[in-house]
Amino acid sequence: MIKKNVTINDVAKYAGVSRSMVSYVLCHGERGSSTPETREKVYNAVKALGYRVNHTARSLRSGKTRNIGVVLPSLQMYLYELIVELEKSFRKYDYTLTYNFFERSSNLDGFIAAMERQFQTNVDAVITPSFEYTAPSPVPIIIWGNKVPGFDCVFVDKETYGHDVIRRLLSLGHRKIAVCGRLTEVRYKGMRDELAAHGLDFYARLSTQNADLQQRGIAAIREIAALKELPDVIIFHDDELALSAVGAAFDSGWKIPDDISVVSYGRTPLSGAVRPTLATYDIDWKRTADMLASVTLKRLENPGMPFQQMSVTAEFVPGNSLKNKTV
Amino acid sequence: MIKKNVTINDVAKYAGVSRSMVSYVLCHGERGSSTPETREKVYNAVKALGYRVNHTARSLRSGKTRNIGVVLPSLQMYLYELIVELEKSFRKYDYTLTYNFFERSSNLDGFIAAMERQFQTNVDAVITPSFEYTAPSPVPIIIWGNKVPGFDCVFVDKETYGHDVIRRLLSLGHRKIAVCGRLTEVRYKGMRDELAAHGLDFYARLSTQNADLQQRGIAAIREIAALKELPDVIIFHDDELALSAVGAAFDSGWKIPDDISVVSYGRTPLSGAVRPTLATYDIDWKRTADMLASVTLKRLENPGMPFQQMSVTAEFVPGNSLKNKTV
DNA sequence: TTGTATGCGTTATCAT
DNA sequence: ATGATAACGCATACAA
Secondary structure, three states, X not given: OOOOOOOHHHHHHHHOOOHHHHHHHHHHHHHOOOOHHHHHHHHHHHHHHOOOOOHHHHHHHHOOOOEEEEEEEOOOOOHHHHHHHHHHXXXXXXXXXXXXXXXXOOOHHHHHHHHHHHHOOOOOEEEEOOOOOOOOOOOOEEEEOOOOOOOEEEEEXXXXXXXXXXXXXXXXXXXXXXXXXXOOOHHHHHHHXXXXXXXXXXXEEEXXXXXXXXXXXXXXXXXXXXXXXXXXXXXXOOHHHHHHHHHHHHHOOOOOOOOOEEEOOOOOOOOOOOOOOOEEEEOOHHHHHHHHHHHHHHXXXXXXXXXXXXXXXXXXXXXXXXXXXOO | OOOOOOOHHHHHHXXXXXXXXXXXXXXXXXXXXXXXXXXXXXXXXXXXXXXXXXXHHHHHXXXXXXXXXXXXXXOOOOHHHHHHHHHHHHHOOOOEEEEEEEOOOOOHHHHHHHHHHHHOOOOOEEEXXXXXXXXOOOOOEEEEOOOOOOOEEEEEOHHHHHHHHHHHHHHOOOOOEEEEOOOOOHHHHHHHHHHHHOOOOOOEEXXXXXXXXXXXXXXXXXXXXXXXXXXXXXXXXXXXXXHHHHHHHHHOOOOOOOOOEEEOOOOOOOOOOXXXXXXXXXXXXXXXXXXXXHHHHXXXXXXXXXXXXXXXXXXXXXXXXXXXXXX
16 A cells, blocks of 8 residues: 555646646646647656546535435345446446435434435435435435435336236236235325226235344234235235245245235345245336436536436236236 | 535624634534634524535545445345445444445456546545455555455454354264355365365365356256265355255255255345245344444554454354254 | 634636 | 636634
8 A cells, every 4th residue: 555645736747837737638638729749748747647636626626526425225135236236327427426324214313314414425416215305405316216296206107016016916817915015105006096996905905014024024924814814915015025925924834826926026136046936026227227327417417407207117027926816 | 405505604704703713613612722602603603504514625625535435346235234334334433435346257457447436536445355456555445355464354254164164064964065156265275174174075166157146056056966966065155146046956856955955154134034044154244344444444543553354253044954964 | 712824636717 | 828826615723
């Protein structure tokens, strides 16, 4: 580890030109009105001295940090894919990301605190799935995962997903349909509407809030077992929950999908690895990340732009956990 | 979204004191020699105006950004736990983290590029599992996951783990022990040494490099199937690989653990959710993150300090995938 | 106890 | 085409 602090002054001295000339060459390159010789001198000096622009000084001068804050709930492993893809997408534009996590279980305070932490580090914008930040924000807020008026949003159209999953289950001959998840979400409205259109309703609603994954699965299966009659199928909120419930079901001696079918949401790499493979819906993280990067940059470039609402569709992923009851 | 740009000057004006007085009060608070009245005035002004210290300006002035870079391989889901815990640990000290990912499959270039990206954004230090950055670094590099002379390191003592897992398998009556993973790692040396101490060697070595998880599992099982005789047990490099292999084994009609046992490394929340539950080793991420934060801050505070080598032990997690053959 | 002056490294503006 | 200068917001040394 070697410490150096090469500044633009050092480069100027080495190259025998003025400080501002170095900056000019570095910022405008070929397109500027500098002599090729001057440029050559500057480039040589930069290389010889190992000069790197001081990002902090540039940020102070320009008022832009090229740093985007991301605020996410902790505890949800599938977000790893989002994190990786976001970095790839923003990297293309020379933006950097900083993360702050909050506990879903804690009340709003955790989320607010996470936002506040972002604002304290001069980010140019903040991306978050939660939109309950009512205080005035010094920077644009981009919403991921929800559709919120008055914000730029990138989200899976969950209401459409809700309709789609119900139609699919009905077409496979399922009638007694149970759900297990955070039932206030709009996806469950989509499901209920679709069911209603067929003169049906949920066979059972399980809302399981336990923080521990195993416990959530066990609690879900216990609730199901308490019903007079088993449902045909359970729709789980996400793959992690589904997998833990499938494990618990196995322990109860139920066979999946023979005794009961399972369908989930938010494919993870493991969904196809376990047995039975999990029928679920895939979120295109790469596309999501690309959209987030694109809308964020547009917003920064043009703050007055009308709010953008961009939706992604979740694609069904077949799996052995879902039985076709019509055959 | 409301835009404001309250600076220390505004606060000074509002409070009726000088700019430097505001700075002094904010930095030294009670401990400084300012009048309680002055402090009161400053605090009121701060609150009234909604002033936030400009992090960029402070960084420029102090030469410290309070931002730590983290460089990780992408594609590995279990890292989510590390990311969340790191944020929690560093948050306590008012440090922020920025991530850059590189592809394991790509050659060294990807890693170097990721490091370079970090250096371009004025981080105070970089944490990375890879240590092959030979160019001089402008900031301290902290190694996570490996023991490397000449660096501060926080790592699971994998050689000890290697000994431990072999001893455990032997005590359970396993003799034909196969391994599947990146066989150059030191953990496999530990295993081999322990085997050698009992006059044994690996029954088979499977090194499977496929990027796709499912394919890796399938390839592993195919290799196993090609052996004359099944091993007693396979030691997998990590839980993701193990789970995909278990799925593939199931498809081949093998029963786990009756036909073959499985033990893995790096517990994920799902390891206990699947059936059979996976016998594996747990890495204490919270402790790892705490250690990384602590050693990083110490290094920044005291650059001349001798290099710290801090190890964590991986704890065995029982699971039904591992059979006791002695009963 | 408080205020003044200076500089951190950069870049945009304005002269030359 | 190039160089001098100012300013971004803050924190420190020093003076009062």
